[in-house]
């Protein structure tokens with residue numbers, strides 16, 4: 001029986017865990033390391049998984065997913081390094097943390113894959129990017145890919161692109177939810193009941209996302225199809241340009257990329 005351990009079962013750890021269970025992975029093949037007892041109890045209750053200490057999880061599993069905050073990664077690696085063995089696979093989902101950092105803290109020959117997932121994995125619509133470390137063969141990369149493909153799409157990218165990926169798809173759902181919140185509030189300002197405004201915005205987002213994914217048409221073309229000459233959309237888009245929304249997105253994502261780079265040193 002091939003065991004997978006998840007160390008750190010907060011938002012993203014639970015997303016990975018629940019995805020594997022939905023995909024048919026027996027709970028008996030999964031181990032969780034989680035330091036908050038009340039959170040551990042919740043996961044045992046919800047998924048019937050075994051929650052054990054990090055050392056036992058790291059010792060027993062062939063694949064260990066590290067899903068703690070970047071700032072906690074050094075401590076977790078120091079704790080488990082002594083029981084890790086060459087050939088074992090560590091899959092890190094932490095923003096900013098490089099494969100080189102992890103490799104420095106574990107025995108030589110332990111394979112490391114860096115992953116940047118996102119929360120839509122909770123509804124099997126995730127977008128994850130993966131990059132191999134230096135002791136990682138194709139088989140390790142396939143194992144990491146199969147962990148993530150249980151809950152959505154997976155792309156393989158060179159590690160130097162990971163901070164940009166983090167800024168775009170890792171943090172991306174938050175920007176989309178922010179836009180949704182802003183549009184709902186605008187609808188309320190325009191006099192719509194909140195429930196109506198919410199339904200209008202959410203379905204508009206779902207429909208637009210579906211058009212992008214299913215037609216493969218460039219977003220510029222899709223936007224132009226909505227924009228009648230001297231019409232309502234043109235009036236709205238002019239305001240977005242006046243308020244530099246495009247420049248704001250660029251600055252925001254540069255800030256996220258820079259923060260990911262800073263976290264590498266945590």
Ligand SMILES: NC(=O)C1=CN([C@@H]2O[C@H](COP(=O)(O)OP(=O)(O)OC[C@H]3O[C@@H](n4cnc5c(N)ncnc54)[C@H](O)[C@@H]3O)[C@@H](O)[C@H]2O)C=CC1
Pocket residue numbers: 007008009010011012013033034035036039054067068069070072075076093094095116117118119170171
């Ligand atoms: N939340 C998100 O949308 C995304 C998060 N990530 C990455 O996933 C990682 C986790 O993020 P979240 O789940 O949002 O954080 P979180 O704070 O919800 O979860 C972290 C969990 O790790 C546990 N933990 C901390 N130290 C531990 C230790 N020594 N042993 C065992 N458990 C320990 C905490 O109790 C907590 O439950 C981060 O590195 C983050 O960069 C990556 C992509 C998206």
Ligand SMILES: O=C(O)[C@@H]1CCC=N1
Pocket residue numbers: 095166170171
């Ligand atoms: O905000 C963060 O640092 C994490 C990484 C990507 C999404 N959430």
